[in-house]
Amino acid sequence: MSARIGVVTFPGTLDDRDAARAVRIAGGEPVELWHGDDDIKGVDAVILPGGFSYGDYLRCGAISRFAPVMNSIIDGAKGGLPVLGICNGFQILVESHLLPGALMRNESRHFICRDQKLRIENADSMWTRDYFKNQEIVVPLKNGEGNYFADPATLDMLEGEGRVVARYLDVNPNGSARDIAGIRNERGNVVGLMPHPEHAVESLTGPTTEGLPFFTSVLTSLVSA
Amino acid sequence: MARVVVDVMLKPEILDPQGRAVQGALGRLGLSGVADVRQGKQFVIQVDGDLTGDRLALMHKLAEELLSNPVIENYSLTVEADA
Helix, strand or coil: CCCEEEEEECCCECCHHHHHHHHHHHCCEEEEEECCCCCCCCCCEEEECCECHHHHCCCCCCCHHHCHHHHHHHHHHHCCCCEEEECHHHHHHHHCCCCCCEEECCCCCCCEEEEEEEEECCCCCCCCCCCCCCEEEEEEEEECCCEEECCHHHHHHHHHCCCEEEEECCCCCCCCHHHEEEEECCCCCEEEECCCHHHCCCCCCCCCCCCHHHHHHHHHHHHHC | CEEEEEEEEECCCCCCHHHHHHHHHHHHCCCCCCCCCCCCEEEEEEECCCCCHHHHHHHHHHHHHHHCCCCCEEEEEEEEECC
């Protein structure tokens, strides 16, 4: 039986369908989860997809973090449930304090949409183990508030513990501290990522298929757990 | 009836791109010597009854946890009675 991966839809979520499709292509079974429902249907892992949940009102992710579904996800994540937050999902994870730091408006003040080169720097997380360390990939990036910020001590801690999962190469598109594109928690079950691997899983629609290993990684992790 | 005003500002050390954009616009519209602009948020909250004790403590907690993000922002809270 294939692993069941929950994909949460908030009001204003955009990329839930693509995330579910990526799960299916990777070999998992996507399960729709609803923001207003605290039941996460016994899923094996959760993806918080991109978009503009609650219209980005107040701050990106600030209202979603208090949605009923998040109570179950936050509890689950603290107990080891694999959770991947992509773009707006990453913003929700930092607002939930499952990951440190904050995501600020892009330094350039422009919304950025481009195919972005990344280096996968940590291949030990539950969402990156099908990559190899320092593998370079290209996936789409699209955000207005993807400028990762944390105080120097937190950045040093993330670097020292190998918790920078992905870093921007060639161009830092949004002003992120130390070119950080994604980070993980200490345990490695929670990963936040600003670029969009779910848009790079098929050659017909993506610039590459190099985003797919995020989704196969969690299946590998669940089998070996 | 009490009126609670919560002001939320980015911490001084945090870059404020929106404030930077407004600063540019002020200059283009003829205001010389604009050294800096910081943009913040103000919440005006009307509550029934007096806001004291536990309710005031909860208001502070929510100002810190919901209305602001303590990683990047500071808040200030003032209570005005009989608004």
